[in-house]
Amino acid sequence: MAQPKVLEAAEYFVYFPLSELHGWGKRFAAQPKTIYSEVPKVIGRDFMDGKKALIGMSGGVDSSVAALLMLRAGYECIGATMRLYDNDMIGLEKGHTCCSLDDVEDARSVARRLGIPHYVFNFKDDFERQVIRKFVSCYECGGTPNPCIDCNRYLKFDRLLRRALELGCDCVVSGHYAQVRKSGDRYLLYKAADKAKDQTYFLACLNQEQLSRIQFPLGGLTKQEVRAIAEENGFINARKHDSQDICFVPDGDYPAFLERYTGRHYPAGDFLDESGRVVGKHRGAVCYTLGQRKGLGLAMGAPVYVCGKDMEKNTVTVGPNEALFSSALRGNNWVWYPFPELTEPVKVTVKTRHSQMEQPGTIYPEAGGFTRVEFDVSQRAVTPGQAVVVYQGDLVVGGGTITEAIR
Numbered sequence: 452m453a454q455p456k457v458l459e460a461a462e463y464f465v466y467f468p469l470s471e472l473h474g475w476g477k478r479f480a481a482q483p484k485t486i487y488s489e490v491p492k493v494i495g496r497d498f499m500d501g502k503k504a505l506i507g508m509s510g511g512v513d514s515s516v517a518a519l520l521m522l523r524a525g526y527e528c529i530g531a532t533m534r535l536y537d538n539d540m541i542g543l544e545k546g547h548t549c550c551s552l553d554d555v556e557d558a559r560s561v562a563r564r565l566g567i568p569h570y571v572f573n574f575k576d577d578f579e580r581q582v583i584r585k586f587v588s589c590y591e592c593g594g595t596p597n598p599c600i601d602c603n604r605y606l607k608f609d610r611l612l613r614r615a616l617e618l619g620c621d622c623v624v625s626g627h628y629a630q631v632r633k634s635g636d637r638y639l640l641y642k643a644a645d646k647a648k649d650q651t652y653f654l655a656c657l658n659q660e661q662l663s664r665i666q667f668p669l670g671g672l673t674k675q676e677v678r679a680i681a682e683e684n685g686f687i688n689a690r691k692h693d694s695q696d697i698c699f700v701p702d703g704d705y706p707a708f709l710e711r712y713t714g715r716h717y718p719a720g721d722f723l724d725e726s727g728r729v730v731g732k733h734r735g736a737v738c739y740t741l742g743q744r745k746g747l748g749l750a751m752g753a754p755v756y757v758c759g760k761d762m763e764k765n766t767v768t769v770g771p772n773e774a775l776f777s778s779a780l781r782g783n784n785w786v787w788y789p790f791p792e793l794t795e796p797v798k799v800t801v802k803t804r805h806s807q808m809e810q811p812g813t814i815y816p817e818a819g820g821f822t823r824v825e826f827d828v829s830q831r832a833v834t835p836g837q838a839v840v841v842y843q844g845d846l847v848v849g850g851g852t853i854t855e856a857i858r
Contacts (some may be wrong), residue, residue: 453649456804471804475737479681490529491602498791500527500529500744501623502527502621502622503526503527503529503619504521504526504527504528504615504620504621504622504623504624504666505528505529505530505531505611505614505615505618505620505622505623505624506518506521506528506529506530506531506567506623506624507531507532507533507607507611507623507625507626508530508531508532508562509532509554509558509585509626509726510532510553510554510555510556510557510558510688510691511554511557511626511688511691511693511694512626512677512678512686512688512689512690513626513627513628513669513677513693514558514625514626514716515561515626515670515681515686515688515774516625516626516668516669516680516681516686517624517625517626517666517667518530518561518562518565518567519565519680519684520668520669520680521624521666521668522565522567522720522762524668525645528565528567528624529567529568529569529618529620530558530559530562530567530568530569530570531570531571531572531611531614531615532554532555532558532559532564532570532571532572532605533571533572533574533578533606533610534555534571534572534573534574534575535574535575535578535582535602535606535698535699535804536575536578536579536583536699537575540575540579540583540699541583541699541700541708541711541712547611555571555665555743557688557691558633559593559685560686560687560688561686562737563734563736564685564686565685566787572614574606574610574612575610577605577606577610577639578602578606581601581605581606582598582601582602582605582606582699582846583598583699583712585598585601586598586601587712587713587721589760589836590705590709590737591737592762593710593742593760593761593762593835594834594835594836594837595737595834595835595837596836596837597741597836597837597838598697598699599653599697600649600656603654603656603657604656604657605831606721607623607625608625608657608661608665609622609661609740611623612661612664612665613749615664616664619842622664622665622666623664623665623666624666624667624668625665625666625667626669627650627653627654627667627669628643628645628648628649628667628669628670628674629641629642629643629649629650629654629667629670630642630643630644630667630670630671630684631662631665631666631667631670632774634789637659637788637789637790638663638788639789639844639845639846639847640654640657640662640788640846641660641670641789641845641847642653642667642845642847643667643670643671644670644671644672644673644751645672645673645674647674648673648674649817651840651847652805652838652840652850653805653838654847655838655840655847655849655850656784656786656832656850657786658786676688679697691777692747705738705781706710706734706738707737708735709737716735717734717735717736717737717838718735718765719732719733719734719735719766720732720733720735720736720764720766720767721733721751721765721766721767722747722766722767722768722769723766723767723768723769724751724755724768724770725758725770725774727770730749730751730769731747731748731749733747733767735765736760736761736762736765736766736767737762739757739760739767740757740834741757741759741760741775741832741833741834742756742757742775742831742832742834743757744756744757748796749769751769753771754771754772755771756769756770756771756772756774756775757769757771758770758774758775772831775831775832776829776830776831776858777826777827777829777830777831777833777856777857777858778802778825778826778829778857778858779823779824779826779857780823780824780833780853780855780856780857781817781821781822781823781824781837781853781854781855781857782821782822782824782839782851782852782853782854782855783820783821783822783851783852783854784820784851784852785820785822785849785850785851786849786850786851787848787849788846788847788848788849789846792816793814793822793849794816794817795816795849796813796814796815797813797814797841798811798812798813798843799811799812799813799824799841799842799843799845799848800812800841800842800843801824801826801830801839801840801841801842802839802840802841802842803830803833803834803837803838803839803848803853804834804837809842809851810826810828810830810841811826811827811828812824812825812826812827812841813825813827814841814848814849821854822851823857824839824841824850833853833856834853834856835854835855835856836852836853837853837854838850838851838853839851839852839853839854
């Protein structure tokens with residue numbers, strides 16, 4: 452077998468030069484007005500006059516500062532907030548969600564302060580079809596979906612991008628923490644300067660066409676620096692909390708959401724041990740995720756975890772922690788950045804969850820568009836339906852969807 456390839460450092464130019472802003476936070480705090488006045492001189496030099504940008508404004512501080520930086524870079528800017536759902540669609544009578552009227556008003560307030568137009572686009576049908584229904588289907592098939600990735604893939608950087616092009620804009624701008632660079636004819640995705648806020652795990656689904664039309668102005672800044680810019684410019688949302696949960700399930704109760712949305716009651720079934728022996732009753736296989744320990748209601752003399760589900764038989768298998776470890780995984784729907792397709796083994800580091808520390812491994816091409824990822828050290832709770840993203844240093848090599856954990 453050929454030795455796994457280690458990608459060489461690319462000879463690239465910075466496609467989005469706002470990365471040069473990294474480290475300005477301390478200078479900014481010391482001399483905010485002087486330093487901020489320098490921003491257009493630095494980030495505007497690679498841009499041509501007459502460029503037009505559509506800013507995806509969620510009402511949060513990140514997208515607001517992204518709009519400000521693009522405006523200072525000399526772009527003609529249009530603010531846009533996506534209306535993705537309402538409470539009736541997700542079965543909530545009341546409660547604050549990320550598409551609330553308060554968020555729309557916060558985005559409008561910032562747009563007004565910046566002197567740019569602001570629009571609200573109704574993408575509710577697209578969101579329900581491309582994100583919510585897929586979320587439900589994945590759970591009902593036994594997987595664990597990642598709707599934030601689907602929202603990026605189909606809404607923020609597809610539906611919104613198409614609307615931007617219809618309006619004559621050159622790009623869509625987002626407040627995500629990531630960086631885009633170009634090497635030859637390839638657009639590359641890199642981690643943000645603020646590694647604690649890096650969002651490349653959620654963006655490694657974007658293709659070359661999308662990356663060529665996307666700007667991430669915050670990629671070279673820290674969150675602290677972003678809030679400092681927002682406060683200096685009097686933004687109403689400068690100290691607004693970041694959203695944490697899946698936006699359309701704000702309370703985190705996925706089983707309750709599934710029942711509300713589908714109108715179905717998921718029947719109880721059997722808990723099985725690894726030998727197939729019935730050890731208890733569960734409240735519906737759809738209610739459990741791989742690796743779960745809490746809420747099982749089982750007294751077996753030692754801690755047990757969800758190790759597998761059979762959705763056709765409506766059974767949930769439980770076992771010891773050791774049963775959760777996998778030596779490899781298989782995935783599909785891959786998007787590659789340094790090359791059009793994987794043709795040989797490549798040494799990488801791997802994430803199978805956003806919060807996970809990267810783990811060393813090797814990726815191998817397989818037939819049918821699949822890729823096998825072999826870990827140097829077995830990994831816990833590798834979950835079908837979740838994203839797998841592979842890196843070399845700060846470079847995102849590619850991303851796909853886990854279809855199988857290989858023990």
